[in-house]
Amino acid sequence: MTAPSSSEAREKPLALIVAGPTASGKSALALRLAEELKGTIINADSLQVYRELSILTARPSEEERARAPHRLYGVLSVQENCSAGRWRQMALEEMQAAREEGRLPILVGGTGLYLKALEEGLYQIPPVPPEVRAEAESLLASGQRERLRQDLAIGDPATFARIHPNDSQRLLRAWEVLRATGRPLSQWQREAPEAAAPWRFAWIVLLPSREELHTSIERRLEVMIEKGGLEEVRRLLALQLPQSSTAAKAVGVPELAAHLEGAMNLAEAIKAAQASTRRYAKRQLTWLRGQVLGRKAILFEVRAQFSDSVSAKIFPKILQFVLTLSP
Numbered sequence: 001m002t003a004p005s006s007s008e009a010r011e012k013p014l015a016l017i018v019a020g021p022t023a024s025g026k027s028a029l030a031l032r033l034a035e036e037l038k039g040t041i042i043n044a045d046s047l048q049v050y051r052e053l054s055i056l057t058a059r060p061s062e063e064e065r066a067r068a069p070h071r072l073y074g075v076l077s078v079q080e081n082c083s084a085g086r087w088r089q090m091a092l093e094e095m096q097a098a099r100e101e102g103r104l105p106i107l108v109g110g111t112g113l114y115l116k117a118l119e120e121g122l123y124q125i126p127p128v129p130p131e132v133r134a135e136a137e138s139l140l141a142s143g144q145r146e147r148l149r150q151d152l153a154i155g156d157p158a159t160f161a162r163i164h165p166n167d168s169q170r171l172l173r174a175w176e177v178l179r180a181t182g183r184p185l186s187q188w189q190r191e192a193p194e195a196a197a198p199w200r201f202a203w204i205v206l207l208p209s210r211e212e213l214h215t216s217i218e219r220r221l222e223v224m225i226e227k228g229g230l231e232e233v234r235r236l237l238a239l240q241l242p243q244s245s246t247a248a249k250a251v252g253v254p255e256l257a258a259h260l261e262g263a264m265n266l267a268e269a270i271k272a273a274q275a276s277t278r279r280y281a282k283r284q285l286t287w288l289r290g291q292v293l294g295r296k297a298i299l300f301e302v303r304a305q306f307s308d309s310v311s312a313k314i315f316p317k318i319l320q321f322v323l324t325l326s327p
Contacts, residue, residue, distance in 0.1 A: 025306030044109030
């Protein structure tokens with residue numbers, strides 16, 4: 001546990017960030033904190049903003065949402081683009097609204113880019129014209145991924161080296177910026193970002209053991225299927241979203257879509273989706289270790305998964321940590 005002593009820092013309003021890999025119990029912990037501390041829960045997950053993705057993103061239930069205010073859940077259509085910049089603006093507005101209501105903002109989610117953008121600000125990259133975005137998506141849809149990669153390798157080798165060959169979203173973003181501005185994304189990112197958020201952020205990070213996490217992931221996918229996950233994917237496919245769509249690449253969607261299209265049986269699809277989710281959780285943990293642990297001024301690490309069975313043991317410690325942060 002680390003905390004700042006600066007009086008200047010304490011003059012800023014407090015906001016909590018509950019972070020951790022998928023299936024680590026973030027939402028349950030955030031809800032307990034909101035109930036105890038008169039908090040407003042603000043979604044920081046790039047997929048839970050979409051209204052059509054409820055089951056496969058484990059969106060809080062109606063009963064859970066009735067126990068404390070929840071914001072930015074299911075607020076956009078999957079046919080809209082929610083960039084980190086757009087989410088940041090919405091989140092800052094909800095945080096200010098919570099403050100005006102005398103409530104504590106509690107941001108919860110595993111999208112590292114969103115959380116980093118919120119706290120530190122974003123680079124001032126000009127918006128990409130719709131016609132450039134359409135051109136990029138057309139090239140990808142027509143099987144010209146390699147052309148996009150070659151263009152980027154020549155025009156922005158620094159960014160190209162950081163993008164996984166299968167990461168369509170980041171590939172398109174970097175190509176679009178290069179095409180629209182004539183300057184590589186890496187060059188824009190070397191310039192000063194916009195001002196950091198005028199808040200004092202306290203991080204609570206859940207770090208379950210590998211065994212805990214994998215067990216939770218396996219059961220979670222099974223529950224999603226029981227609740228209608230396949231039907232949710234079927235409705236998503238009917239929208240014929242472009243390949244680059246965030247929702248189309250959501251963890252579990254490609255695998256279950258493959259089953260619905262006859263490419264694999266349900267057991268194989270569930271197994272593949274579980275493996276994909278484990279890889280996603282690993283990437284989230286890598287980001288947390290590199291960007292959060294040992295770097296944040298106010299940080300509480302929880303070396304366990306949060307659940308009802310361990311709540312009585314670990315929640316009082318978390319609560320005490322938060323209470324010490326009050327001005």
